[in-house]
Amino acid sequence: MIDLYTWTTPNGRKVSILLEELGVEYTVHPINIGQGDQTSPEFLAIGPNNKIPAIVDRDNGVHLMESGAIMTYLADKHDRFFPKEPVARAEANQWLMWQMGGLGPMLGQTHHYVHFNEGKAPYAEERFLTETNRLYSVLEKRLADRDYIVDDYSIVDMACWPWISRYEWQNVNLTQFPNVRDWYQRILARPAVQAGYHVPKKMGEIPGG
Ligand SMILES: N[C@@H](CCC(=O)N[C@@H](CS)C(=O)NCC(=O)O)C(=O)O
Numbered sequence: 001m002i003d004l005y006t007w008t009t010p011n012g013r014k015v016s017i018l019l020e021e022l023g024v025e026y027t028v029h030p031i032n033i034g035q036g037d038q039t040s041p042e043f044l045a046i047g048p049n050n051k052i053p054a055i056v057d058r059d060n061g062v063h064l065m066e067s068g069a070i071m072t073y074l075a076d077k078h079d080r081f082f083p084k085e086p087v088a089r090a091e092a093n094q095w096l097m098w099q100m101g102g103l104g105p106m107l108g109q110t111h112h113y114v115h116f117n118e119g120k121a122p123y124a125e126e127r128f129l130t131e132t133n134r135l136y137s138v139l140e141k142r143l144a145d146r147d148y149i150v151d152d153y154s155i156v157d158m159a160c161w162p163w164i165s166r167y168e169w170q171n172v173n174l175t176q177f178p179n180v181r182d183w184y185q186r187i188l189a190r191p192a193v194q195a196g197y198h199v200p201k202k203m204g205e206i207p208g209g
Helices: 010-022 067-079 088-117 120-146 157-162 180-189 191-197
Strands: 004-005 026-030 054-057 062-065
Touching: 004 010, 010 026, 010 054, 010 067, 010 088, 010 120, 010 191, 054 067, 062 067, 067 088, 067 157, 088 120, 088 157, 120 180, 157 180, 157 191
Parallel strands: 004 026
Antiparallel strands: 004 054, 054 062
């Protein structure tokens, strides 16, 4: 049994999608980051960086923050969605790190400057829109000859997909990235992805691509 501390954001949805894919029993604890729940002493004892997601594994008492660390832990524990063989694992890991260090943080800045604060910082808007388009182009090329980012559907896809699901906030027209759009819709069709997206609550329909 896993306790999941989360909110309706891409980083939170990565973990709820994985838990749904794994079919693992979990209890959701909503952490409303708009109201400051992430700075409560109770949450900080689990997520000391005051950011969701975080988990507690009741089987062994492990507390974890950072979505990439949580996903690799859960994938390894259940031996699914992340390769074990060293070379395949390194290849998958490089794309997971690309998401954690590039796609997520950069698109997050695009949300901040372009979606929520348009007109306040034109230089930042230009910088992060350019970076957004560059990152979409990298993913577009990667998906040119494959259905998933690494060989099989994996936590790499689950980590990237919730960020791409906010393409409208990023002023991205997915028809300009047809390989990304096909991949996005392929993953959207999965019932576990749809269930995990609406955790901890339904905020609206999932963008269709
Ligand atoms: N690198 C972290 C980033 C987590 C993160 O940025 N979480 C955001 C929501 S998507 C958050 O909790 N923000 C609250 C805050 O900054 O106070 C991860 O992947 O888990």
